[in-house]
Amino acid sequence: EVQLVESGGGLVQAGGSLRLSCAASGVTFDDHAIGWFRQAPGKEREAVSCISSSDGSKYYADSVKGRFTISSDNAKSTVYLQMNSLKPEDTAVYYCAAGPPWTVAAGIVHFVEYDYWGQGTQVTVSS
Numbered sequence: 001e002v003q004l005v006e007s008g009g010g011l012v013q014a015g016g017s018l019r020l021s022c023a024a025s026g027v028t029f030d031d032h033a034i035g036w037f038r039q040a041p042g043k044e045r046e047a048v049s050c051i052s053s054s055d056g057s058k059y060y061a062d063s064v065k066g067r068f069t070i071s072s073d074n075a076k077s078t079v080y081l082q083m084n085s086l087k088p089e090d091t092a093v094y095y096c097a098a099g100p101p102w103t104v105a106a107g108i109v110h111f112v113e114y115d116y117w118g119q120g121t122q123v124t125v126s127s
Contacts, residue, residue, distance in 0.1 A: 002026035002116040004034075004096045009121030012086055018123060020081040022096030027116065029053040029072060033101045034079040036070065037111050038092035038123075047109040048094070049081060052101040059104045063089075086125045093120040 004027075008020040022034060035050030049070040050059040058070055069082045079096065099114030 002098065004098060004116055004118035006094065006096045006118045006121040009094060009123045011124045011126065014086060014088055014125055014127050016086050016125070017082070017084045018086065020083065020094055020096075020121060020123075022079045022081075022118060024077045024079070024096075024098065027098045029074050029077065031101070032098040032116075033104045034072065035059070035097050035099060035104075035109060035114060036079075036081045037095045037097055037114070038090075039095070039120075040092040043092075045095070045111045047111065050099075050104045050109050051079060052104040054101045055105060057101075057104045059107055059109050083123070086123075088125045088127045090123060091125050092123060094123050095120045 003025045005023045033052040036048040039045040051070045067085045072079045096118040097114035098116040
């Protein structure tokens with residue numbers, strides 16, 4: 001059974017930082033990319049950042065480049081998203097998901113390609 005459990009969300013002021021964690025079980029990092037997606041009220045779920053351990057490739061949405069950093073600890077089966085210089089527009093529910101590694105290498109990351117999802121963690125950035 002695949003399980004993805006997110007943690008680390010919360011309320012932070014603009015300019016602050018948070019680190020999200022995604023603890024995975026039932027998936028192998030060699031065969032799956034692990035990504036972070038977010039969904040704000042009334043908006044479509046969008047890809048934020050993804051990592052493929054099979055080739056080391058990473059993907060970042062333009063809106064978070066230079067502010068967010070994704071990393072993985074394969075020994076702990078955990079993927080992290082370090083979020084710095086947070087903005088109010090980063091407010092959303094953040095989801096961890098597992099999907100095909102090719103999406104990261106190709107730079108084509110869309111939620112419909114990802115099969116397994118966590119429950120999400122709320123990130124709220126106040127102005």
